[in-house]
Amino acid sequence: MKFKGMVLTALISLGSMTAAAGEPANYNVVPLPQSIVITKGAAFEVDADVQILAPAELQSEAEFLKQYIKELTKCDLTIVNKRAKKVRYIELAVSPKVTAKEGYVLNINQKGVTIQGGTAAGVFYGIQTLRKSLPIACKCGKHKGGCLPAATITDAPRFGYRGMMLDCSRHFWSVDFVKKFIDLLAMHNMNTFHWHLSDDQGWRIEIKKYPKLTTIGSQRSGTILGTNSDLDDGIPHGGFYTQQEARDIVKYAQERHITIIPEIDMPGHMLAALACYPELGCTGGPYEVGHYWGVYTDVLCVGNPKVYEFVEGVLAEIMDIFPSEVIHIGGDETPTVKWEACPKCQALGQSKDKLQAHFTQKVFGYLTAHQRRALGWDEILDGCPQDAMIMSWRGSEPGAKAAELGHDVVMTPTSHVYFDYLQSKEAQFEPSRCGGFIPVEKVYSLEPAPDTLSVEAKKHILGTQANLWAEYLLTEGLVEYQALPRMSALSEVQWTQPELKNYDAFKERLTRFTKLFEFYNYKYAKHLWPERQLPSRWQF
Template sequence: MMNPLSKTHLLGLSLAGLLFASCSTRETVVADYQVVPMPLEITTAQQASYLLKNGAVVYYPAGNEMMRRNAEFLAAYVKEQTGLELKLQEGDGGKNGITLKLGLAGENKEGYQLKVNADGVTIAAPSEAGVFYGIQTLRKSIDVAQGANIELPAVEINDEPRFSYRGMHLDVSRHFFTVDEVKTFIDMLALHNINRFHWHLTDDQGWRIEIKKYPKLTEIGSKRSETVIGRNSGKYDGKPYGGFYTQEDAREIIAYAAERYITVIPEIDLPGHMQAALAAYPELGCTGGPYEVWRQWGISDNVLCAGNDQTIQFMKDVLAEIVDIFPSEYIHVGGDECPKTQWEKCPKCQARIKALGLKSDAKHTKEERLQSYVIHEAEEFLNEKGRRMIGWDETLEGGLAPNATVMSWRGEGGGIEAAKQKHDVIMTPNTYLYFDYYQSKDTDNEPLAIGGYLPMERVYNYEPMPKALTPEEQKYIIGVQANLWVEYIPTLKQAQYMVLPRMAALCESQWCAPENKNYEAFLQRVTRLVDIYKLKGWNYASHIFDVMLELKPNSETGTLDATARTIDNAPIYYTLDGTEPTAASQAYTGTVKIDKACTLRMVAVRPEGNSRITKDEITFSKSSMKPITMLQPINKQYEFTGATVLVDGMTGNLNYKTGRWIAFYKNDMEAVIDLKEPTEISSMTLHTAVEKGDWIFDARAISVSVSDDNKVFKEVASEKYPVMKETDPNQVYTHELKFAPVKARYVKVYAQPEHKIPSWHGGKGNPGFLFVDEIILN
C-alpha cells in the first residue's frame, strides 16, 4: 500500500492547479486528487491527462435507476462547480467520456476504483454506493472554477472506508428544522462520505414526529408555550414554539437521503426525556400530571411510568409506527439520562419491581434494573419486527439488552465495556465528537454554546479504536459518529457554523486508515473543500484561517514563549499593548519571548481579508514561568499540558475545557513552585472554576507553606471554606491568602476538593472535581 501523503508528484500537480486557477488567461484548471477524506491509495501514471470539456458524456449501466441517478449527481456537481454541461447516456461507454460501472471485486461494498487516462475516466465499484463515493472524490478533485475546462491527470485511485457505520446526528426536538433544511443537512453529509443520519426526534422540549394512533403527541407535544433565554436563566422569551414532521415529510426525507446512500436512523428517546409526551398523555407518567412541554433545557424528572401496563403498550405502538415509516435496520431508543426519582416514590413502579423480583446490588439499583426491563421490552419488540436496537451507553446500566448496539457518548468507557460483552459499538465520545461544544477559546466572540471546547485538531486526532481492547474485541467497534444537540442552535445557519469544517475532520476518522492521517496535510486539503462550502452558500467556521498560537512557559529563561503559524503561511502581525494589529504592526518572524505583563494580539493578513484577531492577557508575578512540581496526580481527563498551566501568566475563563485549567478528582492538589532563589512573598492567589452541574465545586481548604530546602515546609497561611450551597453561582472564584512577609525559595500550595458532594445535588455523596488555574505569588 502506498502512503498518499508522500506523493511529491501530486503536490506538484496541486501547485500547478493553483497556478492555472489564478491566471485568468488560461482556460484550463488542473485537478488535484488530494481531497477530504484522503483516499487510501493514489498511484499517478506517466501518461497523458484527460481534458473534461463541455458535452463530455457520462455513461451508466442500462436499466439501473440508481446508477442513472449517480450519473445525474455527477453532471450536476460538475455544472455547479465549473459550468460545464455533461451529457448522460446508457451503456458501457466509449472513449473520451466518464464511465460509471459495477462489478469491481472487493469485500468492502463501499470501496471504489477511479482511473483516469487520455481516453477518459472510469469509476468502478462493487455497489452503487461505492460508485457514489468515487463520484464524490472526482467532484472534490475538481476546483470551483466557473467557465474552465478541467485537466484530469492520469491516475489510479483505490479506496474504501475504514468503518461501515459513519454517522452524524441532528437533534430537532429543542429547535425544529424544516424539511428543506434537513435535506440541506443531508447534502452536507453526502459531501463528507457520511452514510448514517441519526435523527433525534423527541425530547422533553418537543415531540416532532406524527404518530397516528396518538395524535396529541404532535397536537400538544410539539408545542411549548415559550423558551428559556440563555442557559436556564429563569427568564423566558414569551414566544410559543413548535413544529413537527408528518409521516409523509419523514418518508420524503428518507427517500432523499437514500438517493445519496444515507440511511436515516430515527431516535425516540425513552423512558426518560419524555415530558413532551407526558404533556399530551399525562396518564403515562408516575404522578398523572398535569405536565407541560418543557420550556427550559436539561433533563426532566418526569419520565414514563415503568409500572404502568399502558406505558409499555404506548411504547410498542409508537415503535410500530416508527418501524413502518423508517426502513432502517437500526432504531434508536435513547435510554440515556433517565432520572429514577419518580420511580423510587411511585407505587406502580415499586409494585413492578417486586413482581419482577428486581433487587439492588453492588453494581445496580433495583430502579436501574427496572429501566433495563423497559429497554428489554423495546428491544424484544424491535427484534420481532426484524430490526435492531441502538441505545446510549446508559443502556448498560441494569444489564444490556441481548442484541443491542451501544452508542458510547460519556467518553469511551461504555463502548469498551460493551465491546468486551461482544456487543456492537458506535463511538461518539463527547470529548471528541460533540459539535455543540465551542470550537474556540475566545468564547466571547462565538455564538452561545452549551460549553466545552472542541477545536478541529482534537476532532481530527480522535482514534476510535481503544487500545484497551484486544484485536478480537476491536471488531465490535463498527462505527464513529458526531452529535449536534441544538438547545443553543436555533437556525440551520448556526448549525452549519458548528459542524463545518469539523465534519471534514470527522469524516477522515470515519473513512481513512489511521497511518494515512496527517493533520498538517489535512489542513491544506480542507481549504479546497471550503471552496465548495462557499459555492453552496453554507455557513462555516473560519477558525482554520486564524493564527494558530502556542504559548509555553519557559522556566529556563523566565519568559512566556509565543510561537505562531497559519494554515497557508500568511504573514502574521502582532501587538503587545492591546491595540488592534494591522499590516503596519510588528511582523512575526519567530518565537516572541514575553517577559512582562502585556496583552498579546495577533492577526493573519491576506489579500481577501484579515483573520480574526487572537487576544491573550498575560500577567507576571513571582511565580510566573517558574519550575513547578505536582505532589499529587492531576486528573488524566483534564491534564492538558500539565502543571505549567498554573504558572503561565494566564487565567482561564469559566470554560474549564480550554486547556487553561487542570483538574483534581479523588485526591488533593499539592504543587511546589521553585522560585529559583530566596524571594520575599506576602500573598498567594489561586483561582478555581465552579460548574456545579458538572460536579465541579470550589475548594474546601487552601494552605501555603514555604521551605528553603524543598524538604521541611512551614505553613504560613491557610483558610477553610464552607460546603457550597445550591444558590452559590457558577463562576471563577479568586482565593487570596495574605501573610506576614517571608523569604523562601520553595512554596507549596495545597487545595482540598469537595470530597463529598452535598445532599441537594444529583451527585450527592460522590467526590467533586476541583479545577484550578493560575497561582500568583507576590
C-alpha cells in the first residue's frame, strides 16, 4: 500500500482543513482500500451544481450514488450521459485499465471525480468507498456538501467470495428486513448472501409442486424458551417467502452486485419437510415441525426412491427462482441411527458411514446435469465428487484438508465467525447461542488462507463468510446487534490484504464507521465503546 510517506501527509491534509472549508472526507474507511495516495491540489466540493456522468450500462450504479449523496449531504444531483462545458462531474466508467473485475480506481481533484471499475461491480465498490468517506448528514450548499481532498485510491478485494449467512428458518424475517440485511452486505463490500431457507424448525420457501411445505412445514405450534430448556411457549410461529417475493429479493441483491446462494439442508435437518410428507422418512412418522434446537434423528430415507423425486422437484424450482451457479445442499449433522434400522437404507448395501455419500452423489449429479454447482457443509467431504465446494464450519481444519484435496473452500469456522455467539463475556443480558464467545478482535484475526497451506491449496480458498443462526434471535434488532460491528471486522478479512491489517487502526476507522450504523438506524453492539452502552439492559 502506498501509505509510506503518505499517511502523515494524508492525516495532516484531512485534519488541517478549517471549518470554513467544510468538513473533509475521510478515505480511511471500512474495509480499508489497498492504496490511498493524497495528491497535491485543491479539494473537490460536493454541492448541488455537481452532476453524475454515467453511460447507460451504469445507470443503476449512478442511481445508487445519487441516493447516497442525497441521504448524506441533502444534495440532489442530476444524472446525465453527455458531458457539457463548465460542469463539475462525478464520472462513472468501466475501464479495461482496471484489470481486477471487482477492482476500481477513484481519482479526485478540484475539477472532478472519476470512478473507474474493472466491471460495474468495481464501480459500485468505488461508490461505496466514496459514500463512506463523506461526512455524515452534512447539508448541501456552499462549503457544506463535504470536501473531497485530492487523492487517488486504487483498490481490489483479496477474496472473490465475501459473504454472510442469515438463518430464516428458526425465526422468520420479513422481506423488508432481508432487504435491509442485504443493504448491510453492500455497505461492507460483500458479494454473497447465503440464505438458509429450511431446517427442522421451519420451511421458508414456496415450492409449488409440494404445497404442504408451506401450508404445514412453515408453521410450528411452539418454541422452547431459553437455552437447554424443555419449557415450550406454546405460541405459533411461522412464515414463508412466496416465489415472487424470493425473485424480488434476488433482483434487489443483484442490483447491489450480490449473489444469493439458497440453502435447502439435506438429508438431515429435514423434520419440517417430513411433517408434510411423512413417507419420505425411514419410519413414516408421525412427525412434527421442530420446537427445540439441536439435531433430530429423523432424516430423509436415503433408500427410498421417492426421496430423490422429492429432492429433484424441490431443486428444480429452487434453480428456477435463484440464478446462482451455486446451490447449497447442507449435509451437516445427519445422524445415521434411523438408516441403520431401515430396510430400504440397508438394501443399498452401504455401510452407515457411506450412506450420506450415496445421497450426496445423487444430488450432486442432478445439479451438475443442470449446469449448477453444489456447495455443502464440511461433513460432505467424505465421498463427495471432486468438484464439490466445501463450507468449513467445524474449524478451519476440514477446509484446509479439502483445499489440499483440490476442493474449492469457503471458510466459516465456529471459532471466528459464528455471529450468534456472545460478543462480550460481561454481557449477561445478551441473548445468544449458549456457550460461545467471539469478540470483534477474534473475528479480525481470522486468516482464511494461512501459510501452512500449500501454494496450490491456497488457490482453492475462495473466501469466507459469517453465519447468523437464529435460534435465540427473537427480533430483527437482535439480528443487527449480533452482526455489528463484527461484520465490519469480517469485511476487512475478506477485502483487505493481510499485510495492511492492523487491529488498533481498524478500531479507529470503525469508530467513525459506526456513525453510518446510527444514520441508517442499525443496532450494533457497543462493547468497544463502553461510554455508549446502555446503563442497564439491551433494548431491541
